[in-house]
Amino acid sequence: MHMQTTTGMTAEHYAILVERMENEFLWQRRRGQPRRLSLAGALQVTLLYYRHNVTEQLIADLVGVDQSTVSRTIALVEAMLNVVTDDEQPDVKAALGETTAVIDGILLPCWSWADAPELYSGKHKTTGHNCQVLADLSGRLIHISDPIPGKHHDTHAFRETRLANTLNLSNTLADKGYEGTRMVTPIKKRPGEEHLPGHAKQHNCFVNTHRYVIERTIANIKTWRIVYTDYRRPLRTFRDAFNAVRGLIFFTQQKTNFA
Incomplete structure (x- = not known):
């Protein structure tokens, strides 16, 4: 997939974001079955959803997992994004x-x-x-x-x-x-x-x-379609999704010579 088209950010921004998340969180479980997606793959799934507001089932078909995995992945990555992009909006x-x-x-x-x-x-x-x-x-x-x-x-x-x-x-x-x-x-x-x-x-x-x-x-x-077309997930999740997308919008404004 073309990075800019699917995720709304350059490869450099994407790599920095993955690094921030890896530094802040442990992605793979210590016990039990490993996650179906890598952290980089999970982030791409979430950004694809935010950027295009397509159905979770469509994303599941594209990446070869089931819809419930996509749903859980988006919720988990969303919480992580709200930590690592929390202070992007300027004073x-x-x-x-x-x-x-x-x-x-x-x-x-x-x-x-x-x-x-x-x-x-x-x-x-x-x-x-x-x-x-x-x-x-x-x-x-x-x-x-x-x-x-x-x-x-x-x-x-x-x-x-x-x-x-x-x-x-x-x-x-x-x-x-x-x-x-x-x-x-x-x-x-x-x-x-x-x-x-x-x-x-x-x-x-x-x-x-x-x-x-x-x-x-x-x-x-509005190029982040999740804030331009109807938000379909449960209403209780809207604020977390909004905060994540807002952080990403300001994050992608930054120059890439930061970490």
Whole structure:
């Protein structure tokens, strides 16, 4: 399999990640039957699942094991990833410095669960979790917030993140969904106005011209299909999977001259 296509990372990143896991955990059992997959193979299975959100049965057929082995492997590797990539997300203030920030929300879709009606998003007309994505003007990813139920709009989700205590709000660009947050948002027409005044058009042009970078940043996040297409595993596992993928996203941003 082609490493970049199947796992979303270079061979160098992959080797570093395997080394971290080997240094932190004992993979093969001391007693009983050995695991069907090596640690490197188990990691590849898990990354294939995260990257493409295919069924566990399909992965099982590809690697020559049964579906239950794939399911157990993903759960085990997921727990390991949440240890070895736990501190990959940078400190927001240090990463941004004086740079202008751009923020937007993203819905991470999942199956509709009868006992979780709070996941339904009226805006998106589907169920999922809302999280906030922060980038700088170059499109460099700075922060992915913890997810909250999809029923909450972006302003509420932003306030839940407490990023307001960290960001220079007057130097942060956002869309109209963030009105009232003191961030820089497009100006709306006032009641009775047929057209926006010239200064408002110039302001909106500036905001929209520079906000496009966050769309590109979010598109890169969505290449991890598990956060772009419906999450199918039990809802109780979502947070662990999300944390693992978030850590991997920031891990793959790093240069490979580290261990």
